[in-house]
Amino acid sequence: MQLNRVACKECQRRKIKCSRQLPLCHQCTTHDRQCVYSDAQRTPLTRKHLNEVENDLECALQMLRRAFPDMDIDVAIQLLRSGGDFNAVIPVLLCTLLLKFSGIMSPELSSENMSSPRPKSMNILLLVDGPRIEAPVSGNVVVGLELRNFANSHNLQIPQFLPPSVDLSRLSSQMVGDRVRSPFASSPSKSYDWDERKLLRHDSRPTIIDGMATTVSNSYLGVTSSAALLNLVGVGYFLHPIQPELKDLEFLKMPERKILEENVTNYFSTYHISYPIVHKALFFAHFNEIVPPPPCWKSLLYIVAAIGSFMSATSAADHADLILFDRAKQNLSMEDWETGNLTLVQTLSLMSNYLQLRDRPNSGYNYLGIAMRMALGLGFHKNMDDSEIPLFDQEVRRRVWWGLYVFDCSQTITYGRPLGVSCNGVDTRLPLNIVDSSLTSSTTQVPKDEDLPTIYTSLRLQALFHLLTNGIYERIISEPLPSAQSLLEWDTQYIQRWKGMIPDYYRENEQVQPEYQLSHAVIHWRYRNLRIIIYRFFVLKRQYELGQSLQDEYEWRASTVCLEECRATLQNMDRFWKSKTAYNRMDAWWSLYFLIHAVMMPLVCLRNDPLSIEAQSWRNDVGIAKGIITKIMNICPPAVRILDLIEKVSAGCFTVMEEASATHAIPNLAPEEAPLSQLMQLHLMLWPDPL
Template sequence: MELERTVARDSTSAVAERACRECSRRKSKVKCDRRIPNCSSCEQYSRNCSYEKPGKTPLTRRHLTEVEEELARTKALLKQLKPQQRNSSISNPQFSLVHGDEIEEENANPLQFPSRNAGPPRSSAGSYIDSSQPPLSSLTQEQDVSSARPRGMRQSPRMHFDNGIAQTTTSPNNHPTPNTDTISRSNWSTMLSLESPPTSGNFEWDERGGKVGGQKFVDGMGSLTSDVNGSGVASGAALLRITGGNNEHASGTSSPGVPNIPFAITSLSFLDGFIDAFFSHYHRSYPILHEATFRAQFMEIIPRPNGNAWQLLLYAVAALGAWSAATERTDIDTSLFEAAKARFSIDLLETGSLVLVQGLTLMSNYAQMGNKPNSSYNYYGLARRISMGIGLHKEFSFWESKPLVCEIRRRLWWCLYAFDVGSIITFSRPFDFPQSGVEVQLPANVHESDITSSTVKMPEPVDETTLYTHLRAQCMFHLATTQIYARMISVPFLTAKEMVELDDVSINPWLAALPHYFQLHAHQPPRYRLCHATLHWRYRNFKILMFRPFLVRRIMPRSGLEHDENSSSEDLQSEEISFQRCLDAAKESVELISNFWFNNQQTMMASWYGLYFLFQASLIPIICLRNNPRSPMAADWRDQIQEAIRVIESMIQLNPTAHRCLRVVRSLSQAYISADEGADGPTRESLQDQLTNLYPMMWPTLGSEFATFDEVNVL
């Protein structure tokens, strides 16, 4: 082996980093002075003095800390040099092309951490720090994150306003077209007023934060804007089209780019608090991970899965933990999500594992809550395909897997199902989650500690709320309502009688079948109160979506959608029932959300779900009051609006979207709740004018030019 001399730079003399080979071998009593070219001892005895280059770096916490600090300093230096680099590229285009992308790529991934009171405290645990194994599978993964990140690419637009469900006909161009005879029979062209395409036909999108071409504001709740491609009749924004308003109410300021946090995330020990927050808050609603296994991998008690998939999952967990537990505005979660994205590469798409499905599912859910709904849609699609590739949708009787393994697979599949279906409904997209061929059972309602790796027989379900009660209930709700949703977004739209019947035979039985410990007024332990509350908000929100077209028809007699002269008394009675059920669901939503918000911990996760359901519910009394301020129910509508405003005002400290929602609610209702008597009369805007005034809010990138629609054909 060739021997090399290593020199430590010193201002006075050349000194080796270690003792020479002869002194080390002889264990000389005289300490080697490491002088170069010959130490004093070798020179005295005329020995061949030589020094070895160290083979491996020491696996110590001290050495790793030095490497991490050096990496942080390097990134800080690159950041300082970036403006100079840009100035140089102006006068030297060749330098810009060759080197500019590298600098941009390095700085586009700020794995950063705030320095003052920015999140959960650091944990002193971190036992892996003193382990003989390094905390990362390799330091290269932590340092060279830019090489793992794929370049940004524009996604191909997806057209999905029509899903070709039964009772449609196909035009020569293979586009589904409505059966006009059936529509005329039911007079339900009003549904199309809640689903209008952009006049330019441009469905492209760009949700990259802080990048050139990124959109000014995209709403992850599907309530303020519909430039999320296909936000149709079931989206929250749909009803805004007929309430009247202005683009400035919703668009607000530009969406923030990647936050500028001054210190790099240099150690996994910083993530302890965020992981604790994930399992204390987010995990209670969606138990997509097995907590004991994940924590053991994090602490390296058991081996971590190879590759970047586990690192991706780790930072996605940390991002959602920081987001869900936040009690004030923070950018920590955004940086942690960027760290997760940096660990995603095209190579991962050539692999399939539970860890990768978990990571992509969590990334998709975070992206939606971070106002990137189309990005979220893509992540969900990847997660779903990979999950079926590894057989999560199947169960085989001849398997000899342990109960814990089977339950982990079931939990992951049904969490993905709940997320994907919820997102589809939020943005009124065609239902494309597989139904045939899915054989996997719902997770068992057992306590987490009842099933361990040594369990050989499934325990009996318990008669109380567990970590999996909410997941089971939400999935059963979606299973009961998917056919209703498919009819809601298709034409011809259901009649009031048909909708009432579906409510009675599908949703009411689901509600009655809820276990007694998860009914509306059942007492819940604090850790399960949010997931219990969101389930009942979700149920009422779906009823609002079902029945609000009939409310619009009833409350807007000037729309040209009056009852047919041949309507039977049974039809009129069904429309009255639909009208009342929509009003009741909206009122109950406002009351339940207000009660929860002011009597429980106010976290970002609670504000996101609360705002999503509250905003849609508040539009019901708003549209009623604007079009019939002299109604005997007007006082009750004003009370609901004022209570909604009170809650949304309180959410502003946490959720930036709350400020935009508040502006919309106030602008639409202020003239009608400023006095006890309200406005002198209903709004004078026609239904078409109300649609036109709100149209820029739905497609803000198209400017103020939009087509003139025939009221009967569009509404």
């Protein structure tokens, strides 16, 4: 006989005892009444019911702990209580199974167990059940890649996945209250709130100046972000504060005209050659009060001086740019945000790039958004040939627009975020490749392009590069990841097409004047960097499938192209640093920015397969990178941390071949060094949660 949990509505109304029989109770059957049970059943507020619930819960917890002895049930419960998705807990539970089946031992296991043979590794892609997406896995298999949810918990640290060189006590020291800063970049969290105001205060410590957000930040970093990859391979290495010597900045007083003039001159001799956002002659006319300055010009003056001070610095102790930037901000007010003019757009765009240089990525990202919206409101994206705007002013507007466009695309790719500006409706021409004397305020005819390098050559080529390749970028940050065949076809159709548009005087092996050496090198580093980004998934997949059957032909080609571009970037960069006798921060910043992308893939390959026939070339690549970083350290000492990371990750990989030859045996890697454990972490970066 089946009973309902509560009395029927009729018995409740008459306040008589109900037999609770289904489908009709005894009272309603006897008196021929309509017996209806309520769908919404309230929990009985009795001690008996509470005891039953507590007993059931205890039994369930005992079953879970017995089935998953290594699983912290309290962490999973806390995740659910804080609003986490129930499905996010499943990968955490299944990960314990992965540890057991793959032989990745937990620290609690005895040395006797650790000495036992490791069982055959299981395919981690088939262990996790979740939303299934199309992925380029051999045999056209559709696999679940919900593994990224593995890092959903703030409190989750997996010591088994950390290489032996990592000090676990350092990681545990990152706890703030109940929260642990996870080394897995951009793992899902309650929020991506961030506060970068303190990073430029006088009591702050300088960070690695790479502009890639490698320091602690809660902001979203996507699939193309090398900060995510760097912190992942380094298992949170850059989440630790650095402690260099920093003199008190209070001694810096209000800059006098002589100091301003010196830094402005440095700006035009370094930064301006790559990004001609302001017109040099007009700027000095305002500076010397020959022409009355426009509104907001004082803020523009200080940000130009700040960038000039930062870029021309040859010592890590030179932080005068911080005061200059502070002055630039002080000369802007909230009322200025309610205006729109060329000078303010120039100021905001330069502030944005400066903040990225100073490793305040999200602040710079915000400034850039304001500048871009203001430029759109001023019509910089439209062609104005038929207007009454003078040719000189039209050309300046074009330079500012395409400079903003390059900044936006570059920062977007750096942080792995969706593109902020669509080219729909943009019809303004690229800047002319001319010398400044060819176009003045009195010019009435458009001058012809010069067939030689100018300060506008790099800007034109970078803008054209992003115009042709942004479609590829949008595809690789979306799921599913495009197949290797599609990427190779797009490479030929768009990237190689852009490469063919480079003028002969600016090709990779051409000698350019000393002032154009950096902008010339950056063009080719950027081209190779995008190819590294779009193909590096297949390098990781190739390492993951070591020892398995033949890989897909297109995937093999894609991974080969990635490693070739890493090598070419490092070799080109090595020639660049050997060809110069004097360096500045701009040289160091750009080199470090692209070097991190280029060295990570050979480093991962070398660590996972040190006995490969290609291992020696990977060692050479890593060696070149270490040599370049050694030179960069003279200008940017915190870069030693990247060198330290390379040393730690590659520990033992440079001598493993000699050891194998001497003993005629393949040395055993520690369980934590296994490709499975490392590549499992890498999937968290390659398949991030969308914004």
